[in-house]
Amino acid sequence: MSARLGSLMPWLALALLFIVTPQILSSATALTMTSLMGVMIIFALSYNMLLGQTGLLSFGHAVYFGLGGFVAIHTMNAVIHSKLPVSIPMIPLVGGLAGLAFGALFGLVSTRRAGIVFSMISLGLGELVSSSSFILRSFFGGEEGVTTNRAKLAPFFGHRFGSQLEVYYLIAAWCFFCVAAMYALTQTPFGRMCNAVRENPERVEFVGYSPRVLRLIAFCFAAFFAGVAGALGAISFEIMNAQQLGSQQSSLVLLMAYIGGVGSFAGPIVGAVIITFLQITLSDVTNAWQLYFGLMFIGAVLYAPDGVVGWLRMHLRVVRRGAAWRLAPAYALVAPALALAGVGAIMTIELANRQLAQARSEGSAMRLFGLDVDASTAWPWIVAVGLFVLGASGVRLLWPRVGEAWGDVNARLQIRSGA
Amino acid sequence: MTAALSIIELRKSFGPVQIIRGVSLDIAEGERHAIIGPNGAGKSTLFNLVSGRLAPSSGEVRLRGEPISGLPPFQINRRGLSRSFQITNIFPNLSVEENLRCAVLWSLGYKYVFWKSIYRLRDVRERVEWLMERIGLTARRDTQAGVLSYAEQRALEIGVTIGGSAEVILLDEPTAGMNNSESEQAVALIRKVSEGKTLVMVEHDMGVVFNLADRISVLVYGQIIASDTPERIRENAAVREAYLGQAQH
């Protein structure tokens, strides 16, 4: 009984978090952001059913997000037009079923093989659907996209979802349900066999399972939840356009899952929150934000392949075993150098961005870390590159200390767990 | 009575080279059958053909009278034939317990079930506990399969193979690369787990073979040159020349 209660605790905490968040972050921009986070959490988790759980690297997952969103928005308009007794909370299910239908269709083609073949087909299908949006203008709405007015649907127990707060709670409710459902799926025979397919598809065949059927089912589920996310996005923004199903959106979901960590269930949730936050805040501060995303992705692939959650887990393990004191000095030593290199890199990127992309239209004068500088003069560049070189050499010089500290910690932990 | 496993005029070519050159063999229900032969004779290839990993060029395989050649491995497995691999073939990043769970799910009827929690399936749990006990890995249940010792991985390989309670079991060099005491343990394990089943096993260690097998077939260059009881095989001049004599050098 108490074990049951214990396993329910994280869910109660999550529900509570979802409920109180808009009470604390109640501004209009914060509400828009948290709503989008909810959508992206579902989307990123659905993606990880493929990547993390089943070992399928898709480059076209936004197809199911986008098609779910488009079908949802057309459904909303049809409902408004014919005055059907359908209210907003049902619409995500429509989006999900649309995602599922397209997932089953495209999945039949793409899940025959795993590995590179699967990835290439997902890329091809993504391009196919993207380019068809230029042809099927009545469905995809061309450049402007398709719009709707969610408040015109039948009210749901008096709620018309006119305010962003109502939309937030709708998204939060669906998000909670989807997270729970996707978590539950990982704990089923099907979910476990997906892991087995990821590990060793050949052996799966010799314990009675068809890897292809497993991949197809996983693909259908992933497409369903992506469709739900797309529909929630459509409800929230009241507009869908072809960008939502394009390669940029597909890369974004890969980035979210990867930055958060594909090796744990919580990873993509954390990734979705971080990336959505950065996407909104960074795009206000700099228009080179996509470049930063690219760098972040490369950095994660090279230095933190288990993502933020993997990194945290690794350190939590050390802290729990009381070995953090061995790591802290090494980290304290490297941190200033790392920060210096970071500041230098950011300055260089911003200067380059100003000088190369914006100087013609907006002039070369700019503000950088609170200072007025001119990107067409030499000094800011010298300082920026100098800081970067100084920081980077510091990191290079001091990094072995971190390696040593880790070697020491691992040796200690091993001795203790072996005893 | 129909044989548990019949192989009829089986042939396999890779390009122009015929590796399995007309193998015919009947293995009776409950028999422990060893296949011996020099390296490269085609023993693993024969297992690959029988278990569906490869499709034969010609000939037929029957499982309890039912033709199975050309079927994919999972179909053959569902009909009651399971195999192990010469090169350990498990789920490296899953724990010992999860490896075994994956091995038993289909046979207990859970198939692609996605509406039941895996931790509430009593029959699965009991079967996995029983298997872990049998292969002596209960203490290592939470260890990732990939970091087990070689002998432990070989034991897990056997555990995964027998997990689905198949009636016909093929083991490809289960004791290869083990030291004497490990090999003895493995033999004891194989004896235990093959009780009441039909066992076909490729093995190099003659001690193991003569100790365990009811019958032995000798495969040389893709053909069976003798198939008989251990005593007769030991006396067979052709076998001595082709294989046993060689092994003594």
Ligand SMILES: Nc1ncnc2c1ncn2[C@@H]1O[C@H](COP(=O)(O)OP(=O)(O)O)[C@@H](O)[C@H]1O
């Ligand atoms: N997939 C394959 N493609 C080409 N040649 C193969 C293949 N599998 C096995 N062979 C060849 O078949 C022969 C028999 O191999 P194998 O069955 O592994 O022998 P054994 O298990 O008896 O040592 C070897 O010469 C090997 O090179």
Ligand SMILES: [Mg+2]
């Ligand atoms: Mg072999």
